Each structure stands twice: as structure tokens, then as C-alpha cells.
Amino acid sequence: MASRPGPGFHPHLPGFGHQFLAKALGASMWFFIFYRARQDGSKLLGLSHPWEAHGHGHHDDHGHGEHH
Template structure:
């Protein structure tokens, strides 16, 4: 059994790789938009009820 590993990992299908990349990018876009809008209130720099 020299040089032969018993576990074989199959390559990822392109559809799953593209879908994962797209969902990850949309998640980070959503987080950055929310941070831009709600960031100061979250960090305590501005109160949400002050307009």
C-alpha cells in the first residue's frame, strides 16, 4: 500500500463552485451595505434615535 491512499476526494462540480462564490460575494456585499448604513450606531458613535 505504498503511495496509495485509501481516501479519494472527488473534484467539485463547476456549478457548486460558481454558486458558492456567488453566494459568498452576495453575503459580503450585504454585510458591507449594512455596515455602511448601521455601522456608527453599532459602534456607539451615533444613537439610532438621533436624526
């Protein structure tokens, strides 16, 4: 006995192009999230302060000269 589709919504399966695009966009999203987590994860989690990074606290490196 063959089953007939009943009433209602019967979506099509996505084509190869849509599947590939979905996987590519999803992968790039996760790569970007992991990249930003690597760069700023400790600041986001509160393990360090944003002003402690990159040596910005040293005023000697900016070339302002001597302050007398």
C-alpha cells in the first residue's frame, strides 16, 4: 500500500548551491567567532582589562619628549 502525501506544507529539498552556500557562510561565521575569541576573549570574560593590552600604559613609547 503506497502512502500518499496528506494535506499541508511539503517543502522542497535545498539544491547543491544553497547547501554549499549555507555551509560556507556558517563556517566563516564560526571562524570569525573563534578568531575574535582568541583576540578579545579574556576581555570579554573579564579576565583582563581592555586598557592593559598592547603596552598602551607606557607613555615613553609615544615620542612626546621630556616633560620638565
